[in-house]
Amino acid sequence: MTAQTKLAFWGGLDTIGGNIISIQYEDYRIITDFGALAGVNIMDLLSKETTSNLLEENKLPKIEGLYNKEALKDFPLEAYEVSDIKTIVCLSHLHLDHLGAFGQLPTDLPVYALEDTVNFYLQLDKTNLLPHYQVNWQKVTAEEIIEFGPFKIQFHNSDHDTIGTASIFVEAPDLKIIYSGDFRLTGFQPENVLEWARKAKQFEADLFLVEGTTFSHSASEPNxxxxxxxxxxxxxxxxxxxxxxxxxxxxxxxxxxxxxxxxxxxxxxxxxxxxxxxxxxxxxxxxxxxxxxxxxxxxxxxxxxxxxxxxxxxxxxxxxxxxxxxxxxxxxxxxxxxxxxxxxxxxxxxxxxxxxxxxxxxxxxxxxxxxxxxxxxxxxxxxxxxANVSGHASQADLLLVNYLVQAKLVVPWHTFKPAEYGEAIEAIGLKTWLPAYGKEYSSEDIIAFRQAD
The missing domain is CATH 3.40.50.10710 (Metallo-hydrolase/oxidoreductase)
Structure with missing residues (x-):
């Protein structure tokens, strides 16, 4: 049987943050991001002494071959040390809902991020404004092509309310995926977002994983x-x-x-x-x-x-x-x-x-x-x-970026209301898909979802 890219969603499908997806082809795997799942206390994620308990309580994703054997104790997952799967993590930005579980990762597991992201993390760590994580950082420059087994990965500069925010393009042998990360058009560098959206259209993505924070709240009576x-x-x-x-x-x-x-x-x-x-x-x-x-x-x-x-x-x-x-x-x-x-x-x-x-x-x-x-x-x-300005794109700006990207299939996530967000995306002529937890999807599955009426 011909090898296929396989995807699994571990967080963020119907929450703001905690977005985690694994992208695997044969024995090479990319995970992006690896933050705290919704509702999990950041402090609980700092020590590997609690890994097995966190897994039992569904406060960590049950991903095979990701956690150290000593941390797993008797929990029934394959340990990182004995796994044949080669894994890297790609980080879009430095918010805790995207990196808050880094304390659970093996310290030698490579974590790729923009150079600005890594340098800023070191400053935040030094000043105790983020927790200290022992990370095997791999600094990359924007648009540099990173080859990891069959994958080609590119980070593109974006704009959010933190330094070093990126969208991430992943090309597998049979699938092209874009992860938007968090973004806005109302910051100091909106041109970054428009530029990666333009390049995304040229990329001809099969799948666009796009944040939708501002679709989380409907108009209601004021507090x-x-x-x-x-x-x-x-x-x-x-x-x-x-x-x-x-x-x-x-x-x-x-x-x-x-x-x-x-x-x-x-x-x-x-x-x-x-x-x-x-x-x-x-x-x-x-x-x-x-x-x-x-x-x-x-x-x-x-x-x-x-x-x-x-x-x-x-x-x-x-x-x-x-x-x-x-x-x-x-x-x-x-x-x-x-x-x-x-x-x-x-x-x-x-x-x-x-x-x-x-x-x-x-x-x-x-x-x-x-x-x-x-x-x-x-x-x-x-x-x-x-004197507030949001770090997230407005609903209108989210739809604009979706329209610019013109992906073949869109996953609306990082929102409490993915179905409502998806309906708005469908209304501008794009096809959406709402995946589920606990399932593995192949590239053939994704093509079938795209072609379905």
Missing amino acids: PVDVALAEITHSINAPNEMKLMHSIETIAQANPQRLLAFNGYPQNIERLLVLAELITTLGRTLVMDQTYFELIKPYLTGYLSVKYLDLHHNSEDYSEHAVSLEMLQNSPQHYMVQFDYERHEHIFTLPAGIYFHSNGMPLGSYMPEYEPYVRRFVEAGWDFYH
Whole structure:
């Protein structure tokens, strides 16, 4: 019998994140990604002492030949050490729902990712902003062709709210597959997405695995907490990253004497860098939480006015890179202070000013700590601005990219509502397929799904 590519889906078919697929041809196998399955605590995935329990509890995918023999204990799976299958992992980006199970992988198993992705991971690890994983990293450059047995693999630069995001093209002898990764058209590099979509059309993919986060939530009655907070806060409602920056600039210019404050998402370094440039042009200094300062330091250029907040000194001359609380208290008009939710109490020792809550923690009204957090700022005299921009493509942009790619068959996943997303894709003239867990699909199966009425 002629060999065929075989696919199995292990996560992400009807959840946001936890997307895992294995692509195998004879004894060569690609897995992408390998994040925490939906609902699994990241901390539970750090130690291989718990591997067998996690498998028993369906908190890890039951993939043959992937886990170390010692970690499996008596669990009935073939161990990595004795498997004839040669396996690699390809990583699209650094969010925990895509790499959060790396602690369960054999330490010598090759993990391929863009060079920017790996370098940024090392920074996030160094600053304790991501867990430490012992990984056999294989750095690749965008569009480099990686040959792995019968497979040819290419990573293409994309755009998401973290550095080094990629879409991944896989060519097997009998099947062409594209994994979109997470993406958006409202970030700082939308051209990356449009470029890989153009190349995807030329690639003539048999199968397009495409994220659909924004198809997860239907219009519903607004949350009562959000309604109540809307009366005491402001919303910028920026449709994209650059509009957000322009709005912050306008608000800052209208309040030249007031302290500015910012709480954002640490992996969105591009937002922090553009913000630093903006604040510098306004004649202010961006004063960062020291952890974030260490994270961003390799990406800073010389002319940017960026320092860190030293909470343990009051002298003005102890470091050219540091700013004290005393300096912020005495000259609030000269600064924007960036802080992390875990270390934010010092903010209330400063003069109340303008606060931008920009995809930072706590994330929203579904978190119990959110409402008291917002109210505390308002009651302390701060003008509270919601300043969010999503890391995911809008529904319209998702459909645009699907239409540009023109894949022969589309799997809508990374969404709570794959059927609804699939109907929208079908409405623009494309064929969709909703695979299931626990099944192995051959390239012949996929061709048959594509040809079925």
